[in-house]
Amino acid sequence: xxxxxxxxxxxxxxxxxxxxxxxxxxxxxxxxxxxxxxxxxxxxxxxxxxxxxxxxxxxxxxxxxxxxxxxxxxxxxxxxxxxxxxxxxxxxxxxxxxxxxxxxxxxxxxxxxxxx
Amino acid sequence: xxxxxxxxxxxxxxxxxxxxxxxxxxxxxxxxxxxxxxxxxxxxxxxxxxxxxxxxxxxxxxxxxxxxxxxxxxxxxxxxxxxxxxxxxxxxxxxxxxxxxxxxxxxxxxxxxx
Numbered sequence: 001x002x003x004x005x006x007x008x009x010x011x012x013x014x015x016x017x018x019x020x021x022x023x024x025x026x027x028x029x030x031x032x033x034x035x036x037x038x039x040x041x042x043x044x045x046x047x048x049x050x051x052x053x054x055x056x057x058x059x060x061x062x063x064x065x066x067x068x069x070x071x072x073x074x075x076x077x078x079x080x081x082x083x084x085x086x087x088x089x090x091x092x093x094x095x096x097x098x099x100x101x102x103x104x105x106x107x108x109x110x111x112x113x114x115x116x
Numbered sequence: 117x118x119x120x121x122x123x124x125x126x127x128x129x130x131x132x133x134x135x136x137x138x139x140x141x142x143x144x145x146x147x148x149x150x151x152x153x154x155x156x157x158x159x160x161x162x163x164x165x166x167x168x169x170x171x172x173x174x175x176x177x178x179x180x181x182x183x184x185x186x187x188x189x190x191x192x193x194x195x196x197x198x199x200x201x202x203x204x205x206x207x208x209x210x211x212x213x214x215x216x217x218x219x220x221x222x223x224x225x226x227x228x229x230x
Contacts (some may be wrong), residue, residue, distance in 0.1 A: 004159075034217070034218070042222065042223075043206065043220040043221060043222045043223050044160075044206070044218075044220045045220075046217055046218065046219075049217060093159070093160070095160075095218075104150075104162060104165060105218060106162070107152070107159050107160035107161075108159060109158070109159040110159060
């Protein structure tokens with residue numbers, strides 16, 4: 001149980017275009033989902049916390065207009081990287097927290113974004 | 117804000133050797149502690165967690181960790197590693213009463229040789 005999927009697993013796009021990444025909890029309802037960014041050989045940095053039906057809470061230094069997060073249902077959150085630039089190239093990982101679990105997050109497989 | 121330090125960046129062990137990975141955190145209040153593992157090409161998986169109670173926590177695949185509050189530490193141990201334990205290990209902390217935000221350490225790359 002507690003499976004989280006992400007789609008796509010990798011994407012290559014041109015500079016200036018927008019890319020949408022989906023995060024789904026497959027076998028549980030997730031009231032809260034999180035979006036992380038992982039640079040090569042570095043740790044995960046939390047970008048934002050997404051709560052179903054409300055606006056996301058962004059971490060300091062993360063541009064909310066650039067990284068649009070929507071949590072439309074209890075099983076789906078999306079991250080849209082708008083007007084992507086090469087410096088946005090990274091590994092984006094989502095996690096989901098079941099409503100009944102105090103603090104355990106379950107992670108998706110990640111999405112590799114490459115902006116040319 | 118809390119922070120997490122993992123001092124071992126890259127550890128190389130032979131099979132059957134014992135493992136201990138260090139994790140220290142800084143936060144004055146109550147914390148929840150986690151160890152996650154990321155096998156090559158795979159997603160993060162929870163190894164074990166500590167919320168309260170017995171400070172010695174046993175996880176999957178023979179791993180255990182001990183919470184020492186006075187040292188702000190949560191070191192990961194395994195008595196005998198296997199080649200299949202080759203992976204990246206992340207220590208993480210969340211504070212209670214917040215939105216369960218996880219703060220990760222920088223990770224330790226474990227390489228187990230045959």
